Amino acid sequence: MNQSILFTDIQHWDEARQSVGFTAQQSGALIECWIDKGGLEALSGMVITSGQQALQVFSSLRFDIEELAEELIEDDRYNEAGEIEVKISLA
Template sequence: MNQSILFTEMKVWDEQRQSVGFTAQQGGALIECWISKAGLEALSQRPVLDGPQALQRFEECRFDIEDLAEEQIEDEAYNEAGEIEVMISLA
């Protein structure tokens, strides 16, 4: 694990994006990260019915989500907005 990437405790449900947002820090820079409702459902193998449940699923899978986000940060796999969108591989 790369100790230069730290994750804050902050998390927020974005209804419009249907995603949970969370923040990473690398070298003093804040990096916005997102995982979609579908990603949470795939990772937890349980449905997500609303925002509070999405935040609960996020907490249940937090370490796995942070590991996936860390890999994407290290690979510099940012979207056009400079954010990380955590991708779940179903393979």
């Protein structure tokens, strides 16, 4: 685990994106990170039917999701908006 990347305890559901947003901090810069509903379903093996349920699933898998986001940050895998999107592939 990279000690220069820290994650806040804040997370929120974005209905339009169908994603949970969470924040990392590296060298004082805030980095918005996202994992979509499909990714949460793939990790949990559950069908998510509400934003509240998505937040609960995120909380239960937070450590694993943050680890994935940390790898993406270290590899500079930012999207066009400067955000990290944790994508889960079932392949």
